[in-house]
Amino acid sequence: MVILVYLTHPHVEAWNFQDRHKEQFCRHLPEVSVVVCHNSKEFLARLPEAEGVIVWFFKREWEKSAPRLKWVATPAAGKDWIDVDPGSRLPVLFGGFHGLMMAESVLGAMLYFCKAFQASHDLQKKKKWARIKISQRITSLYQKKVTILGFGRIGQTIGRILKPFGCQLTGVKRTVPTTPPPDYFDANDRVVVADRLMEILPETDHLIFVLPGGAETSEMFTQENFGQLPRHCIVYNVGRGNAYRETDLVHALREKQIAGAYLDVFETEPLPETSELWEMDNVLIQPHLSAASPHYLDLFVEELIPRLLLDD
Secondary structure, eight states, X not given: OEEEEEOOOSXXXXXXXXXHHHXXXXXXXXXXXXXXXXXHHHHHHHGGGOSEEEESOBOGGGGXXXXXXXXXXXXXXXXXXXXXXXXXXXXXXXXXXOHHHHHHHHHHHHXXXXXXXXXXXXXXXTTOXXXXXXXXXXXXXXXXXXXXXXXXXXXXXXXXXXXXGTOEEEEEESSOOOSOOOTTOOTTOEEXXXXXXXXXXXXXXXXXEOOOOXXXXXXXXXXXXXXXXXXXXXXXXXXXXXXXXXXXXXXXHXXXXXXXXXXXXXXXXXXXXXXXXXGOTXXXXXXXXXTOOTTHHHHHHHHHHHHHHHHO
16 A cells, blocks of 8 residues: 655644654555655645545545545644545545643643733733732633533533533534433533523633534634623634624723633734734734644654554
8 A cells, every 4th residue: 555645734743744644654564655745746646546535635636646645644633634436425534632732722721811920910010019910810710611512522622521521512513313312411410402502601710612514514603603602701812713703802801891812813814913812912923823732743653653553
């Protein structure tokens, strides 16, 4: 079997396929020939011989040049960049390892807001021992009601990380749940369908978006929904930027309908310099890096190899 690998990223080193990753494949799949490509020209030239490809993105028209292709694999969790012909029934293996890293990012942002770290840092630069002022802004995750909008694999991992802090969890799914609730749930936790969103929002202290992209989730969260949140609520988005209109989020922040936001994804990426979000003191911005980790591709390779061995 020939596996063609085209995993390069111009900015983030951890998202580039390394020699050690190839060595892992060779060690566990000695009958496989792993061919690493460093640009699209090289990838397309070798594509006709490939039985499997590992890529960040794949175009539908490429299938015509790949008569031997049996599967496409990608480290990405989202389906935004893999476009295969539905009629070909070509299996696509998406990464499923992102939850823990994204949970770390969400937890870090929650503590950033709850423990007033930004205020502490600002006053530190002024050499101010503002104990009273900062203490009045500190809150806790204990017994706070956390709503996770998009309660799939990643959403459930985020919930698992938050549970030891004493959070009360509500997982929101777009369809009726067909599986039992997570084993870490207690009597205060629940999974509900999105139809009940309006009744849940007024009692939400922290709202976490983990929704995938696509037409089904586009502007799913409306200005009316933002208006139902309590003023102390913090919003977090590690899903996709299409879940709401960014203008509605800016309005909610500007009018103090919500207390703040941690944003890792946006309608337009990179976030334009003209966006009001850059100037808001109650916003923490990351450039679509919530799942970033030095171990990113190590985890992907460790996950993918057993799947290929099972298919052998």
